[in-house]
Amino acid sequence: MSDKFQFSRRDVLSHGGNIVAAGTLFSLLPTLASAAKTVTVGFIYVGPRQDFGWNQSHWDAARKVAKIKGIKVVEQENVPETAEVEKVMQSMIELDGAKVIFGTSFGYWKSIKKMAKKYPNVLFTHIGAIWKSGDPKNVIGYRGYTEEPHYLCGIAAGRMSKTGKIGFIGSKPLYFIYNNCNGFVLGARSIRPDLTCNVVLTGEWNNPVKEAETTNSLIDKGCDVIIANVDSPKVSVETCERRGVFSCGYHSDLSSLAPKGFLTGAEWNWASGAEFVRAFTTGKPYPNLKRGGFKDDMVGLSPFGAAVPQKVRDEILSAKQGFVDDKLKIYQGPLKDNKGNEILKAGQVISNTDIKFKLGVRFFVEGVAG
Amino acid sequence: MTDGGDLGWWGVLIAVMGGAIRVSTPYLFVSLGETLTEKGGRVNLGLEGILVMGAMSGYGTAVVTGEPWLGVIVAGCAGSALALLHGLICNLTRVNDIAVGISLFIFGTGLAFFLGKPFINPSAPRLPHLELGAWSSYPQVRSALEINALFIIGVVLAFVLAWGLKNMKWGLILRTVGDSTEAATALGYNVNWVRTMGTVAGGFLSGVGGSFLSLYYPGTWNEGLSSGQGLMAVALVIFARWNPIYCFYVSLLFGGATALGPALQTVGITSNYYLYGAAPYFLTLGLLIYSSSTKHSLAGAPGEVSISR
Numbered sequence: 046m047s048d049k050f051q052f053s054r055r056d057v058l059s060h061g062g063n064i065v066a067a068g069t070l071f072s073l074l075p076t077l078a079s080a081a082k083t084v085t086v087g088f089i090y091v092g093p094r095q096d097f098g099w100n101q102s103h104w105d106a107a108r109k110v111a112k113i114k115g116i117k118v119v120e121q122e123n124v125p126e127t128a129e130v131e132k133v134m135q136s137m138i139e140l141d142g143a144k145v146i147f148g149t150s151f152g153y154w155k156s157i158k159k160m161a162k163k164y165p166n167v168l169f170t171h172i173g174a175i176w177k178s179g180d181p182k183n184v185i186g187y188r189g190y191t192e193e194p195h196y197l198c199g200i201a202a203g204r205m206s207k208t209g210k211i212g213f214i215g216s217k218p219l220y221f222i223y224n225n226c227n228g229f230v231l232g233a234r235s236i237r238p239d240l241t242c243n244v245v246l247t248g249e250w251n252n253p254v255k256e257a258e259t260t261n262s263l264i265d266k267g268c269d270v271i272i273a274n275v276d277s278p279k280v281s282v283e284t285c286e287r288r289g290v291f292s293c294g295y296h297s298d299l300s301s302l303a304p305k306g307f308l309t310g311a312e313w314n315w316a317s318g319a320e321f322v323r324a325f326t327t328g329k330p331y332p333n334l335k336r337g338g339f340k341d342d343m344v345g346l347s348p349f350g351a352a353v354p355q356k357v358r359d360e361i362l363s364a365k366q367g368f369v370d371d372k373l374k375i376y377q378g379p380l381k382d383n384k385g386n387e388i389l390k391a392g393q394v395i396s397n398t399d400i401k402f403k404l405g406v407r408f409f410v411e412g413v414a415g
Numbered sequence: 416m417t418d419g420g421d422l423g424w425w426g427v428l429i430a431v432m433g434g435a436i437r438v439s440t441p442y443l444f445v446s447l448g449e450t451l452t453e454k455g456g457r458v459n460l461g462l463e464g465i466l467v468m469g470a471m472s473g474y475g476t477a478v479v480t481g482e483p484w485l486g487v488i489v490a491g492c493a494g495s496a497l498a499l500l501h502g503l504i505c506n507l508t509r510v511n512d513i514a515v516g517i518s519l520f521i522f523g524t525g526l527a528f529f530l531g532k533p534f535i536n537p538s539a540p541r542l543p544h545l546e547l548g549a550w551s552s553y554p555q556v557r558s559a560l561e562i563n564a565l566f567i568i569g570v571v572l573a574f575v576l577a578w579g580l581k582n583m584k585w586g587l588i589l590r591t592v593g594d595s596t597e598a599a600t601a602l603g604y605n606v607n608w609v610r611t612m613g614t615v616a617g618g619f620l621s622g623v624g625g626s627f628l629s630l631y632y633p634g635t636w637n638e639g640l641s642s643g644q645g646l647m648a649v650a651l652v653i654f655a656r657w658n659p660i661y662c663f664y665v666s667l668l669f670g671g672a673t674a675l676g677p678a679l680q681t682v683g684i685t686s687n688y689y690l691y692g693a694a695p696y697f698l699t700l701g702l703l704i705y706s707s708s709t710k711h712s713l714a715g716a717p718g719e720v721s722i723s724r
Contacts, residue, residue: 095535265554265559279637280634283634302538
């Protein structure tokens, strides 16, 4: 009955946006020059931004980006990976005048490509680094090599473990979970070659009861350093603290949750995306695909916990420098997987930026039980 | 073999037992609450929303006041308030309690997410636990026997409710109302009032169950805290045959099933972990099919509950 008079939210947004834009052009001409100096950047999160995890790592980036002069940040949390995210992008672009959109969840990819075609003057970033030629030019995929900070966590674990058993909690069997786990174990075994690591996959990104249960069963098994690769390692880190074992963080800084047992943690540095904003707004060239580790300042290391002695800190920091100088490699031969198959011969070295190798990692290295 | 010793398959058994005790408490409280509600003749499918609301309000109270037990009480009251809403709406004629329950489920979770935003980051004090395993030299056993007072309260409550429903006046009234509206009206009871009270009591227990999630195990508040415990509890009540003591056993079974997957993976059985994760749900389906058979009737089913009408 009233269908004729109903506008969809999108229509209202887009027409409303046009009217606002037209209004701005005609009535605010004198202020236009100054308005052009401020660039609005939109951050879209899939969950709550203060989750001590994945979303917080992006919120950290948003706060860093917001400090850059001439940049204003708008944010929206809990945006599902559906058509909903397109509406959010549209409203950020049309109503807030956003020039750059950070889509911080893997499942936003299709929506990002769609909206990038619709708004060629807006830059979109995506965290999957799966851009390929043919995709819109105003899209950037970037992602850090978190296996490098995991290797450093492994060094801490190797030095601090008393039982010689460490634990890794993964979510799903994906290439970066394998790489992170391998980095963690190789780092630990570089210190203590007889060390073993128990791996448990929960099968879900976010299930606090299961994560707590998994952490408990790893501790019962004798593991005394645990790292959790789930959306929010908060539950796992807190459980470790309660049971009196060491923990490492992932995604963002979790040191405040475990003042006694926290060692260090593997972090992202999504704020490295600020360089794209600068390049895009000044008309300079930018890459469509960027992956990097410590060398490119795309990953980070959490502050050390009080339990970590200075000697170990120095050792970890010098290993970090090794990544920065590209001298330390994660995968080098001789290397076997945990079923005894040879992966690399003695002398064979995989470059830290060999993405083809890393994307194909479907094995756990020797020392991993399970 | 003391500190960090490897217990092998015994470790799995102990982990499952410990997990059963840790994970079962929310199931236990919510299913006891739903038993009360359904014994009065109504189904409250909104328990999931009440559970999440209880978890949030309990955590929030504990963060603000620093007193976790106060959080438990506030969680119960928040649960009662939501359940009262359910009860009052269902008192209107020709209102479907299932539909109200589903909308309450969505409303409760949405409200909890909205109000709970500021509490995702801070850490709340935890409920204390009793060290019943201090006699053992195995840390695994000690940790499995760290039992929270709420679990013990829940167990006692299960027996009290079972006895009370059979022998106390309120139990008889509640069951009469739940079995036959006509009979209860003829006896002069206010059917709507009794049912509303049954729902409110159920809501209180579900809220307390939620506070266990946020204040003890896993002991955090975020929007993915509940993985459907409130909904599962409704199914749990059906195959516990509306018997509070069976509710206790079935809750333990569910908790143990949740703990089985991680425990098996730590001893190296890594295949099919999705299947272990789904174990409680297989149990639910299997038991539902079993209990819906025409050969044996659902003993204990309240006559006025819409699923048995």
